[in-house]
Amino acid sequence: MSAPTRIDLHAHSTASDGTLSPAELVRAAADAGLDVVAITDHDTTAGWDAAVRALPPGLALVRGAEISCRWYGAEPAIPLHLLAYLFDPDEPALAAELARIRAAREVRAERIVELLRADGVEVSWPEILAGAGGGVVGRPHIAQALIRAGLVASTTEAFGPRWLGERYRLPKEDVDVFRAVALVRAAGGVPVFAHPKASRRGRIVPDELIVDLAAAGLAGLEADHEDHSPVERAHVRRLAAELGLLVTGSSDFHGTHKTVQLGAFTTDPAGYEAIVAAGVTPVASG
Structure with a gap:
């Protein structure tokens, strides 16, 4: 070879x-x-x-x-x-x-979803978990939920300051x-x-x-x-x-x-x- x-x-x-x-x-x-x-x-x-x-x-x-x-x-x-x-x-x-890092990522993602829902954004944590398919849950999976909900047009927009880049960003x-x-x-x-x-x-x-x-x-x-x-x-x-x-x-x-x-x-x-x-x-x- x-x-x-x-x-x-x-x-x-x-x-x-x-x-x-x-x-x-x-x-x-x-x-x-x-x-x-x-x-x-x-x-x-x-x-x-x-x-x-x-x-x-x-x-x-x-x-x-x-x-x-x-x-x-x-x-x-x-x-x-x-x-x-x-x-x-x-x-x-x-x-x-x-x-430890994976577990913390999941906790963080769920908290972001809670913040979104508290502001009236209808995204589903069980749906996001399912979308991760057993993989590490992260902001891209939440971005996909925002796209499916018709709230943003792209992952890039979802990561902008109005959404996951600033307003709903957690450490x-x-x-x-x-x-x-x-x-x-x-x-x-x-x-x-x-x-x-x-x-x-x-x-x-x-x-x-x-x-x-x-x-x-x-x-x-x-x-x-x-x-x-x-x-x-x-x-x-x-x-x-x-x-x-x-x-x-x-x-x-x-x-x-x-x-x-x-x-x-x-x-x-x-x-x-x-x-x-x-x-x-x-x-x-x-």
């Missing part, structure tokens, strides 16, 4: 806030011409087994998760995301932390980013900072934090991402080179919740091989 050249290391399924099931996700990845895809649902490994069972021939699957983190070195604390690849899902400390529980890096490393995984300089998403962390995270075990930085400008991508690459970190690129695919398509941004084979070499869980092959 020839070396993989089309590698997308950040994609979501219905196990969190994507719109394709894990089986549909891997089939779509094959249809998009990818050699490798990573399933990185928010704070869960629930989609792993179904994705492996459905792997098309010729497609490799990197099992991962995107962990909801926060840096407490600023006021207020800055939320950020850590991509964790090829870790042991049964490692007790990491599994317990992910379970969520996250894990301290240094603790997350340590937990992923202890579980044999490879931690990569997702879209670290995406200023269009909101506040970003200083380079000094990334220096400290590298010293604490961070393995890489996601440079090529739709929310990074060309200048931000170049900055991330320079920083990674200075710190000896691997570089990834990926679509951050969410199905119809976003316009970006699988394979829109990809990872260089050298970065992929570094992740494979460092992870404790083998890559699955179709």
Whole structure:
């Protein structure tokens, strides 16, 4: 088999806030011409087994998760995301932390629905739970309920200030980013900072934090991402080179919740091989 050249290391399924099931996700990845895809649902490994069972021939699957983190070195604390690849899902400390975050997400989502209903917005919590299909419940599922109710036209509008972006936004529980890096490393995984300089998403962390995270075990930085400008991508690459970190690129695919398509941004084979070499869980092959 020839070396993989089309590698997308950040994609979501219905196990969190994507719109394709894990089986549909891997089939779509094959249809998009990818050699490798990573399933990185928010704070869960629930989609792993179904994705492996459905792997098309010729497609490799990197099992991962995107962990909801926060840096407490600023006021207020800055939320950020850590991509964790090829870790042991049964490692007790990491599994317990992910379970805590998922439970907190569900409590937060239900509280948002209560606030909406108190203002006369007719959305149904049981319907939203059903729409999550057993996956991690998040604001995108509430956004879909608002769309079904005819109150907004799109997910983008639902995340605007009138709705989930401000008026009905509640803080969520996250894990301290240094603790997350340590937990992923202890579980044999490879931690990569997702879209670290995406200023269009909101506040970003200083380079000094990334220096400290590298010293604490961070393995890489996601440079090529739709929310990074060309200048931000170049900055991330320079920083990674200075710190000896691997570089990834990926679509951050969410199905119809976003316009970006699988394979829109990809990872260089050298970065992929570094992740494979460092992870404790083998890559699955179709």
